[in-house]
Amino acid sequence: MNFYNYLYQKRNLFYAFMILSLLTAGCDKDLLNTVPTDRLSENIFWKSQADAELAVNALYNDLDGAEIFYLDALTDIAHVNQPFAVDAYIEQGTYDASSSRLYNTWSNAYKGIGAVNYFLANVNKIEGSKNEALITQYISEARVLRAYQYIKLAYLFGKVPLVKTPLTLQEGREVQQAELVEIYDFIDKELEEAAAGLPNFYSGNDIGRITRWAALGLKARADLYAGRFAAAVKAAKLIIDSHQFELYPSYATLFSYAAENNKEVLLDKQFLENIYTQNVFSQLAPYSQQNGQSTYVPTKALVDSYVTSNGQVITDAADYDVKNPYKNRDPRLYHSVFLDGDQLPSGAIFHPAPNSGTADAVGSTYIASTTGFNIKKYIDKKDFSNPSKSGLNIILLRYAEVLLTFAEAKIEIGEIDESVYAAINQVRNSRNDVKLPNINAIGDSEQLRQLVRRERTVELAFEGLHLADIRRWKTAEKVVPGKVYGITYQNNKGETVVVEAASERRVFDPLKHYLWPIPQREINLNSNLRQNPNW
Template structure:
């Protein structure tokens, strides 16, 4: 019996050793989650959804306005500066990064839809809601792709590496159809409000649908989607535009969609990259231009070029639309450290034009999102970045109705709600007689209300006016020197825009090397 037991034990040990060796050879990769281990619980579905949220626009939001007539890439060697100057090509790193990041997010969304139905959910409504959220996120990414590149591959399922090298571009109209359908399907799956702040709601789905249809030139659908948001009665304009981009105004009733950040955990570096140089040596990555500052009318509603406006070129920031000083640091404004912003050349401050190659080249810097709470740790910001707010929805509604020539009181009401926010209080628009005049008004309103919120770049392209407003030198502040008015000019920099090429970006060359079946956009 002892001999049998001894033999059995030895055999068992050999069996276990063999089994262990076999298991060592059949390990699960430790750098990713296997589908055999994941997609078991509702929490898995939530985590997978959260992963797609990370592909929402972050601090890159500022680059879009920074490459237009109202903004400027402050360092001429930056990638975005090449796009401004019309000197980019299919090898440009931003052109590639925007493409690859969008498709990474789309792949994450496609993986969610392929696997989420494996979960035996205790609460099916949770899974349904998450599906709505991911549909909106995927539509958001396709909206950026079609706006930048036109025809792009439409991928709605997980594909293999080999399959990815064979995908083809599809007509832009098909992409717009897909975006509209996704958002239409998503809206009923989503609540009007979410318990967890930052998660996508019904209003975000409909608001994004309104934006997409406006960009696509489908004005009736844009007006209807915007009106659906308005009829939810879930949103209102925050009374203080001046505080709209502050910590105290986070998650206010104007915000439809934002990207949420947390200091120390999931932070951003807005202060370090966008604040005036004197504030902890910020890099002033993108700065406002004279075109933007001049677009703000006097507070009586008259343009500064109107002789009856009361504009004083020697006191150019006096009695202007309040949104000017709420959005932009101009000379005389108080800085986060308590000092006064003075960018006049030769003023001796660290913000003076010419002080260093990082100091603003226009004499202006962005004020939105620059908060004193981030002064001590400028690269450890926790301020949320707003991706869509109710003011945009109102202006979308007004613009769509104007383009349809459906000029009625609701158009004026939408525009005037934005203009007459409590701390803005601009004179109301009253004349409905001219479609052309109202088109000019609503476009200006988008410019000054939404400056440096990532929309101007796409507005110029859908309006097809980039070749009119982009080319030429970049100008900044006007100041008095020895009794004479002088205007700052960004040194050795001239913008260019080729109307026969630049309305679409090139398909990245690296992608075409991997997939020769991807055709190139015209004249690239």
């Protein structure tokens, strides 16, 4: 294994080096005596508590960052904007086990798992004076980070190798896939045990580390994905009953620099402008904004999911105007999606209609949004001048998800009580800028199930969770296939027209697409791996 990882903790800006490089020099005997200057030797590492801290810090680099956005683009709520992009082939159903997206997702997850396994195998080598509680904390952080990767692998690929210790090259070529139930058992046990070794919160330089609540929040997520609803309720309730979290008062600024490290965030990946950066602005912003790439764009299907301001779905709302479809809607729509007339970070006004004559007009360039919508979350005007060097943190788990997980899991086990409505209503109307009507007792459990699913869809849009949702709900085969639609606008004849993304038609085969194929390169290296059904 040969890699290094960098990580800063946002408050003290240190770099951490992982020491997994054990390279020997070439044939020149003088080179064999050269002291490396670009890495640390294992012979001088694992000596102190500071070494353990540096090593565990490095593990955070393998958390997802800006790459979460592609996941939603493979669902009904977003779209891969350029048809020749590798993700577009997944959307179109023309991909196979050779896809670089699949391979990179797999290899990056196992890179993170391998780094944790190496850390756990070596951290106890440290001798002498050390804070045992702190070492236990570092071990717990590492176990949570490993479980995070297995949650992702399980819902994307199904049965995967469950690797818990460092492997030799030969062992890596012989591992076998674990049953899904074994993987979720492992995740569940890891997160529950790790939570016990973690503090509730951090302060100062340690803000951004894994907490007990992050471990329990991931456990609730994994249990929901696994259909272990009672366990999901239990984990989510521990967080709710702690009274340590609350929804950030402004949905509009929740994904901005102003809101970083607020009391809604349980887990994020932390960045620092110009030092440890991500490129969300350049990746998602409209084309007119410093050549924004519009890589992934919202769809009409998502926009139509937002209820009207009186809480009704648009198909039932008497005041819904098909010619003015974005008026009087759930405010989260306005804070999540760039709509016609919105002010852009540059100060210009967004006009995406094909006949608008602007740089953002549909069809003006292959980079402009093909639906006429652009993602607004994480587009902070502070990044306008340097869009590829953003320091904005990427939220991976927040309290709104915990509330909706609690509500959904309670519905699924038939425990529909006031706590379910309270959780949903808190998400719908407890922010200063999101005030939808309360929902009251709904006798039809299926109606309530659909309501909480819609809440998850709109509340958590563009946060990388919807693909897992439509897979576990088994609705992907209904909502994904077909054409991709966008904005409604008035053409030059005064007719109301809905944009249709040219030459785009999504495909989802329920016999195979609920799981990705195991990357072919992995199967070529390891004959013990078995391909997923119908691939």
